[in-house]
Amino acid sequence: MAQIIDGKQIASELVAEVANGAQAIFSEYGIRPGLAVVLVGEDPASQVYVRNKVARAKEAGLNSIEHRLPADTDQATLNALVDELNADEAVHGILVQLPLPPQLNEEEIIARINPDKDVDGFHPLNVGALVVGNARLVPCTPQGCLIMLQKTLGDLSGKHAVVIGRSNIVGKPMSMLLLHANCTVSIVHSRTRNPEEVCRQADILVAAVGRTEMVDAGWIKEGATVIDVGINVTERDGKRKLLGDVNFADVEPVANAITPVPGGVGPMTIACLMNNTLIAARNQLS
Ligand code: GUN
Numbered sequence: 692m693a694q695i696i697d698g699k700q701i702a703s704e705l706v707a708e709v710a711n712g713a714q715a716i717f718s719e720y721g722i723r724p725g726l727a728v729v730l731v732g733e734d735p736a737s738q739v740y741v742r743n744k745v746a747r748a749k750e751a752g753l754n755s756i757e758h759r760l761p762a763d764t765d766q767a768t769l770n771a772l773v774d775e776l777n778a779d780e781a782v783h784g785i786l787v788q789l790p791l792p793p794q795l796n797e798e799e800i801i802a803r804i805n806p807d808k809d810v811d812g813f814h815p816l817n818v819g820a821l822v823v824g825n826a827r828l829v830p831c832t833p834q835g836c837l838i839m840l841q842k843t844l845g846d847l848s849g850k851h852a853v854v855i856g857r858s859n860i861v862g863k864p865m866s867m868l869l870l871h872a873n874c875t876v877s878i879v880h881s882r883t884r885n886p887e888e889v890c891r892q893a894d895i896l897v898a899a900v901g902r903t904e905m906v907d908a909g910w911i912k913e914g915a916t917v918i919d920v921g922i923n924v925t926e927r928d929g930k931r932k933l934l935g936d937v938n939f940a941d942v943e944p945v946a947n948a949i950t951p952v953p954g955g956v957g958p959m960t961i962a963c964l965m966n967n968t969l970i971a972a973r974n975q976l977s
Contacts, residue, residue: 694843696949698950698951698956702958716969720976723753724968725968726744726755726964726968727779728788730788731762734790737788737789741763743957747965753965753968769787770799770800772784777804785805785808795857800880800904811828821864824871828967831961832861832865832956832963836959839955840872847911850875851877852869853876853896854877854897856899856901890910895915895916898917900936908936911946917937919950920956921934934952937949937953939951
């Protein structure tokens with residue numbers, strides 16, 4: 692039987708630490724770290740994420756400010772909002788929920804956010820800082836995965852980590868974090884010739900592709916640690932269900948440890964966002 696990695700519990704501990712840090716800032720400066728969350732349009736998954744982020748921010752003692760814009764918002768309007776948030780001293784962290792509607796240029800918006808307030812860690816300056824090993828604000832989902840791996844396995848040195856997926860949000864930064872933790876890192880993607888065979892060599896497997904239950908026991912080396920980043924909304928037995936990129940029932944008997952969906956990576960992402968907001972506030976206030 693595999694150990695089930697309790698992301699919810701680890702996230703609660705991190706949020707409690709953030710709440711202590713936020714309280715310390717309040718005692719010293721009389722202000723609360725401020726997080727602005729921008730949601731454009733009505734994508735249902737994004738609405739759920741944003742609702743969770745705002746609720747957790749309150750729990751962590753942060754001041755969270757939500758900005759909702761209509762789906763037909765133009766670039767100039769969104770740029771103006773980002774400029775306003777960049778200039779607002781009460782806002783220490785800015786998150787623009789992705790994906791944006793097609794008329795908006797994501798790259799332009801990400802680059803417009805003040806890198807000191809970029810709590811997503813998506814700005815090219817923060818991406819570069821991560822690559823050269825000088826990271827300050829690190830993307831939340833991979834950071835959350837790394838914390839769970841270190842809690843489960845301790846030192847990761849020398850382990851073969853395989854990341855499935857090469858997105859800017861998860862796959863690429865995850866690979867960099869694992870490399871800095873001294874793993875041997877492979878990235879498997881849609882053009883990889885023999886993905887199952889590569890994954891079967893993994894001591895650590897991180898699945899971040901967004902394909903429901905793509906990874907089954909045939910992809911897993913006995914005793915591997917499996918992190919499932921997928922959150923796929925699926926209709927099953929007439930009910931809406933959240934399923935991962937990993938077939939949990941199939942993989943669990945083979946693995947050493949595995950994250951569940953829900954209750955694994957999701958809560959950790961949000962806890963890391965709270966932590967990044969605290970780090971950003973500390974940096975801006977000192
Ligand atoms: N959409 C899915 N994940 C994320 C994330 O971590 N940050 C933002 N801004 N949008 C997302």
